[in-house]
Amino acid sequence: MSTPLDPRISEFETQEQADSYDRWFRDRVQRSLDDSRSSIPHDDVIAEMRALLESKKRRHAAG
Numbered sequence: 001m002s003t004p005l006d007p008r009i010s011e012f013e014t015q016e017q018a019d020s021y022d023r024w025f026r027d028r029v030q031r032s033l034d035d036s037r038s039s040i041p042h043d044d045v046i047a048e049m050r051a052l053l054e055s056k057k058r059r060h061a062a063g
Helices: 015-034 042-062
Strands: none
């Protein structure tokens, strides 16, 4: 049985949920650290996302 957590302190309902999320998050971080692919510079990502959003705005405005 899981210990209920105070919603004013934790976004999780139980300690079991908090522990599960912590394990998942740590696994994701470790996978990222272990990834041998080269990194994409922040400015390149931002430029690509801005272009994508602008394209979608134009397409939406055109109907």
